[in-house]
Amino acid sequence: MKEFSELKRNLKKDFSKLKPVKVAILGDTATQFLTQALRGAGFDSGFDLQIWEADFNQIERQVFDSGSELYHFSPQIIIVFQSSHKLLGKYNKLKADQASFASKELNTIKAICDTLISANPKTKIIFYNYPEIDDAVFGNYANKIESSFLFQLRKLNFTLMEFALQAASFYICDIASVQNLIGKTNFFQPSVYINTEMVLSINVLPRIAYKTLDIINAIEGKFKKCVILDLDNTTWGGIIGDDGIENIQIGSLGIGKAFSEFQYWIRKLKNRGIIVAVCSKNTESIAKEPFEKHPDMVLKLADIAVFMANWETKVDNIRKIQSILNIGFDSIVFLDDNPFERNIVRENIPGICVPELPEDPAEYLEYLYTLNLFETISFSNEDTERTKQYQVEAQRVTLFEKFTNEDDFLKNLEMVSLVEPFNKFNTPRVAQLSQRSNQFNLRTVRYTDNEIEVLGASPDHFTFSFTLEDKLGDNGMICVIILQKEDGKTLFIDTWFMSCRVLKRGMENFVLNTIVNFASENGYRFLKGEYIPTSKNEMVKDHYQNLGFEKSGEYWIIDVLKYENKKSFINKK
């Protein structure tokens, strides 16, 4: 991890080509260094964080005065940093009623949050929780005293999480866990606090900045979707080809424990929706044997979306896995115990994340925890189904290789699609896809749950969600269209994005047929599209041209009267 002075050096670099993101920081202590650390860390993530810092201790004035500088700045992201020290200061001044301190504080925080969101529903709030201060007034007994500061602080942290459950745009940045990791003596330096009113030590600033950037990256659609595992000495101890199934190390004895616990972690990630793939230099049948037969294996073949065990290079195999999954290399984590393999992969596959696993497998997990690789800002039931879908996709790739003619292959798939407007059942998935889709996304406008609900009910918009199912399996919802009434004749395609796992199935044709027919049935003459380039969506640069739209200035137009339905092997469900 970079030091603060290195992050500061970033500030002199060229930010002009980076993606601008407007961030406001509201703190009740001095935040100048935090601002510098954030902007410096943002540079390394490809962001030009344009940070506006409120004068310190002005949180409530900035929030509750609708004419304040905060609202003039109109930030996309607001970081609220109320320190444990100021919290303790408030608590110290109480004359009575200490037991209701946390609930009153929570109410103030809710009011701040509600005011910010109602001023601009698109704003995301990142709220720093409270690292613990034990004022040692009651000793251990503080745990049994509701009015103790420790009790109230912990209660506040917990009730903040409960509040976050239902406040969609409110994200907690868990700086308390940073203090747990590095210890309070490293987190807080009293002399710095006394001299500058800053509660974060110089050493901890980069950690806090990166922790915050993890959330900003996720908000901006940059997060990890897949972990690829090596097997020998990564997933289990020993070498299956040499040692045999009875001698590999896994289970409750000795170093086997470390591998078992590692596998439990991988399984939890899989259950959360991270795709797990295997890439191993092994004979396939031998590599699969432990998954099928070893009683102590936590991971089973059903947990693995793509299994690549052969004698090709890891680079080739990872590329193959990537092409089946159709996700960016920068959303893939590769775990391998061998430094040589790690280097080759890192050098040949730009963007892929290859952690420097410690030499001792006993330390794998603790090390991986500190990297916080799997940040997210959403979670839906569909996440848990993802592995099955990718396994089916791997079968589809095999099936495709049997057909010489693409049309025959598509016909053979027997595809059906359910087309529906947004409703309360599909809203979370629509919002999530809106955050996840980078490549096949024409305008890359991100919508949250709340915004999707509003659009679904809007009289000025028509919304469509598409599922795709075939004889091999159900992909679930994979495409979303939002049409906006521009005038009596024209519908503007505000949003068109599609999951890359259904590329090359003729889905684009089916979608266009659907919306053109909708337009003409409802008396509209034109559909108008726009392509806004990002670093990721070059794939759809010629999307509208390929579909027969005509260029008109910055936009693409299609006349529904002249439209002939395009070839499609997908039927409406």
Add this chain to the structure above:
Amino acid sequence: MERNQILDQTTAIFKDILDNETIVLNDTTTAEDVEDWDSLNHIQLVVAIEKHFKIRFTSMEIQSWKNVGEMIDSIKSKLPEA
């Protein structure tokens, strides 16, 4: 450690933290003589010096030095005798 060694190492820390290779320090140098040595960067310098020499200053000391010479004296007083 000799006083001039401390001065050399402190100068190197200043160069690193303030990202300026041209800095020259002597006993009479004050914050006004060095570009970017403001009250915020002062704290960053102090923390870097503490880390380098493995010492700790008190909150009062941090604000008490009138020039680099006093700072070096303070560092020297905290280091074990050579």
